[in-house]
Amino acid sequence: MxxxxxxxxxxxxxxxxxxxxxxxxxxxxxxxxxxTGLSLAxxxxxxxxxLDLRMITEVGFEDSAGGRPRGLVAVNASGGALIGVDIxxxxxxxxxxxxxxxxxxxxxxxxxxxESRPEQVVGHVTAAVGSVVAQAGVEAARVLGVGVSVPGQVxxxxxxxxxxxxxxWHDVPLLDLLSEHIAYPLYLDNPLRASAVAELWFGAxxxxxxxxxxxxxxxxxxxxVLGGGLHRGVSNSAGExxxxxxxxxxxxxxxxxxxxxxxxxxxxxxxxxxxxxxxQSPLLHPGDQTATIDALAAGVAAGxxxxxxxxxxxxxxxxxxxxxxxxxxxxxxxxxxxxxxxRLGEPLLEEVREAVAxxxxxxxxxxxxIVLSAIPTDPVCLGAATFALEGALQRVGQRSTKxxxxxxxxxxxxx
Amino acid sequence: MxxxxxxxxxxxxxxxxxxxxxxxxxxxxxxxxxxTGLSLAxxxxxxxxxLDLRMITEVGFEDSAGGRPRGLVAVNASGGALIGVDIxxxxxxxxxxxxxxxxxxxxxxxxxxxESRPEQVVGHVTAAVGSVVAQAGVEAARVLGVGVSVPGQVxxxxxxxxxxxxxxWHDVPLLDLLSEHIAYPLYLDNPLRASAVAELWFGAxxxxxxxxxxxxxxxxxxxxVLGGGLHRGVSNSAGExxxxxxxxxxxxxxxxxxxxxxxxxxxxxxxxxxxxxxxQSPLLHPGDQTATIDALAAGVAAGxxxxxxxxxxxxxxxxxxxxxxxxxxxxxxxxxxxxxxxRLGEPLLEEVREAVAxxxxxxxxxxxxIVLSAIPTDPVCLGAATFALEGALQRVGQRSTKxxxxxxxxxxxxx
DNA sequence: GGGGTTAGGAAAGGGGCTTTATAAAGTCCG
DNA sequence: CGGACTTTATAAAGCCCCTTTCCTAACCCC
Numbered sequence: 079m080x081x082x083x084x085x086x087x088x089x090x091x092x093x094x095x096x097x098x099x100x101x102x103x104x105x106x107x108x109x110x111x112x113x114t115g116l117s118l119a120x121x122x123x124x125x126x127x128x129l130d131l132r133m134i135t136e137v138g139f140e141d142s143a144g145g146r147p148r149g150l151v152a153v154n155a156s157g158g159a160l161i162g163v164d165i166x167x168x169x170x171x172x173x174x175x176x177x178x179x180x181x182x183x184x185x186x187x188x189x190x191x192x193e194s195r196p197e198q199v200v201g202h203v204t205a206a207v208g209s210v211v212a213q214a215g216v217e218a219a220r221v222l223g224v225g226v227s228v229p230g231q232v233x234x235x236x237x238x239x240x241x242x243x244x245x246x247w248h249d250v251p252l253l254d255l256l257s258e259h260i261a262y263p264l265y266l267d268n269p270l271r272a273s274a275v276a277e278l279w280f281g282a283x284x285x286x287x288x289x290x291x292x293x294x295x296x297x298x299x300x301x302x303v304l305g306g307g308l309h310r311g312v313s314n315s316a317g318e319x320x321x322x323x324x325x326x327x328x329x330x331x332x333x334x335x336x337x338x339x340x341x342x343x344x345x346x347x348x349x350x351x352x353x354x355x356x357x358q359s360p361l362l363h364p365g366d367q368t369a370t371i372d373a374l375a376a377g378v379a380a381g382x383x384x385x386x387x388x389x390x391x392x393x394x395x396x397x398x399x400x401x402x403x404x405x406x407x408x409x410x411x412x413x414x415x416x417x418x419x420x421r422l423g424e425p426l427l428e429e430v431r432e433a434v435a436x437x438x439x440x441x442x443x444x445x446x447x448i449v450l451s452a453i454p455t456d457p458v459c460l461g462a463a464t465f466a467l468e469g470a471l472q473r474v475g476q477r478s479t480k481x482x483x484x485x486x487x488x489x490x491x492x493x
Numbered sequence: 494m495x496x497x498x499x500x501x502x503x504x505x506x507x508x509x510x511x512x513x514x515x516x517x518x519x520x521x522x523x524x525x526x527x528x529t530g531l532s533l534a535x536x537x538x539x540x541x542x543x544l545d546l547r548m549i550t551e552v553g554f555e556d557s558a559g560g561r562p563r564g565l566v567a568v569n570a571s572g573g574a575l576i577g578v579d580i581x582x583x584x585x586x587x588x589x590x591x592x593x594x595x596x597x598x599x600x601x602x603x604x605x606x607x608e609s610r611p612e613q614v615v616g617h618v619t620a621a622v623g624s625v626v627a628q629a630g631v632e633a634a635r636v637l638g639v640g641v642s643v644p645g646q647v648x649x650x651x652x653x654x655x656x657x658x659x660x661x662w663h664d665v666p667l668l669d670l671l672s673e674h675i676a677y678p679l680y681l682d683n684p685l686r687a688s689a690v691a692e693l694w695f696g697a698x699x700x701x702x703x704x705x706x707x708x709x710x711x712x713x714x715x716x717x718v719l720g721g722g723l724h725r726g727v728s729n730s731a732g733e734x735x736x737x738x739x740x741x742x743x744x745x746x747x748x749x750x751x752x753x754x755x756x757x758x759x760x761x762x763x764x765x766x767x768x769x770x771x772x773q774s775p776l777l778h779p780g781d782q783t784a785t786i787d788a789l790a791a792g793v794a795a796g797x798x799x800x801x802x803x804x805x806x807x808x809x810x811x812x813x814x815x816x817x818x819x820x821x822x823x824x825x826x827x828x829x830x831x832x833x834x835x836r837l838g839e840p841l842l843e844e845v846r847e848a849v850a851x852x853x854x855x856x857x858x859x860x861x862x863i864v865l866s867a868i869p870t871d872p873v874c875l876g877a878a879t880f881a882l883e884g885a886l887q888r889v890g891q892r893s894t895k896x897x898x899x900x901x902x903x904x905x906x907x908x
Numbered sequence: 909g910g911g912g913t914t915a916g917g918a919a920a921g922g923g924g925c926t927t928t929a930t931a932a933a934g935t936c937c938g
Numbered sequence: 939c940g941g942a943c944t945t946t947a948t949a950a951a952g953c954c955c956c957t958t959t960c961c962t963a964a965c966c967c968c
Binding site: 325403410 | 496497498499501502505506529530531646655656701702703715717719720722724725726727728729730731732733734736737738739740741748750813816817818820821822823824825851852854855856857859860861
Binding site: 499521522533534538557558560561562563 | 915918923924925
């Protein structure tokens, strides 16, 4: 059990203040103090710190009711850049953000099946990172860090990808491999937690102590925000809700078990739902998940019976599985995220709400809002970049009064 | 979102130190520092505080390797008394503990069906509390507090029983009602969290940041220990795992839904498992849960086929449901608690372990130990008493130092 | 009875947050 | 047009917490 120190309080407050500034830029110290519950003095020192770091700037004044005008601060978008890397089964997606978390540059590398050796993946990441830095034309020194999301179980402290379900990775020291080619500070975690932290900072989970981010993609899982922070579990593998048994002796899952949630509400599960309902449906694009889901979404929009029914069936499964999270964790908000949720959108949400209402207890249900993610870009990239932002803010607190380690900040760009 | 203050750190440390002292009384400051990770100085001040409160005493010395002997401290059992109240559907169970958490007195009041008006329950509690105090012969002033566990959803801050599933209680201000008759500090919560906190302080969850306490009784639920503390959820109703769907369109549950975990692994569910397997079994005592479970336990011990099979069936359901918790929360330990688990004991545990292993993912499974509760007495009473203990320790930190300072003469008055 | 060794306490130091006082920058009105 | 009032921002002081460091206390052994 790790012990909390007063520094952690400072770090949490720093997060909270910057989060608030990003959310409602420009804003005043007064507003920040009210929003965060901190005293004016603390807000002022924290704001001063961020000003020193050039992460925010003063942008003028706002009339007050008869007294001295409030100074306004806003994110200094060009004060730094953050890079988020989303490594998935078939692609590597990289985005470069400014400090207001706008996307300045994007790069995507596709990986052919079988191209899954760690060195190959590292090569793709390195290339894409180099590309976004070049595209955006930011100086290397301004890149505050690179967050990397890789599927599976990850030890974020050692930077080791302990286990990747799709590839045959076991204890790959990914961070070490990457750091040979990328000179920026690196942060490793998995997509569940990345999208959770994205929602926590910029999305529907902001300001909520307990939230669940449900990821619906090819894989399925949940990112848990508990007590205002990410819940990782003892071996950093919490949130594996997709491989939870929904139907006893149900469909065979790639994890080896039967009846996992993923086999009913993941992209492949939805395709199976469609196949079982209407094996010859023109909506079905065998072997192409995105095409099928897109066709379904279009079908629902057009009011096609089959499409509507498939979404309803899927939502029934999903509702039961989400109700588990609602009953057990009693969150304030449940966010449906990732590409399947984004494409099926409102129709899915409506059905899910109804289904959850049928399965969950009244009290926890009443306390939970279920919403679609409002993050416009790839939430995993954004979340990964947020890890880098958190890392940069945390380093502030550890400014060594001893001039010990100048080796920390290297300025060489990616090769 | 509530904000952490440095005082919370102190309170957590105070808990930790006392917990450790109770666990390994007598012990030395050295040992405490090593066990808690705190510095010797901090341990010394906390120990001093507890000595001042007379919650612990110095009990001699222990040889050190050649130097000054270590001073030993131990719980001062007679330094105070704690009362735990377990209100259930059919009874009120009250236990009075000394500070070493030994039971000094017990009282039980049975409630007839229909005798469920709040005033009636309050009457029973008042009588039983009076009885244990009299029996133990402790002075009123030494009673540090009374913890009360009541089923259902509870707002611990306002002391309101928001909803009790068995009785038709809605927003009953139970704490206010009780405080008219009981003069000791009162603490209200529900049995899930009570038994969880009991395991956290004195049981298998001690020292673990993330643990799940699974309660198997007439009702079924889980107490969650996350990040070293109880997880309550946003409306204080986290842990309602018993009313989570295990079988789609399965057995009808008293909560109104179908296929809840409780209907398969609660006492009544186990009876149903037995009935379905062998409707005429002599093990079955219709209308008597405890007799049936006892008969099952005896049957398993005697190697009876039917009994073994029923336990196995039950464990299969339970395993799938526990695997959900393991996958989602990734706890370090899962504790099986409450009377059904206690009576079925090792045979159930073995089967559950196997069943969980079939359903959970390898990584989280490898990190989780599944054990039976080792708490000998009623864990709910113990947990309720622990709430009172926590309350007493928390009050220490809020000693109001409102010293009326006579205004000192200021230096350099404005001339 | 001195060293050597270990325990425990007191003081100093480093962080944090808040309250209070002071300075700064406006508005309002006589 | 200048003082009075108001509001904001910063500086100072106080309190809480934990740790490190130094020193004294207590015991062993030679």
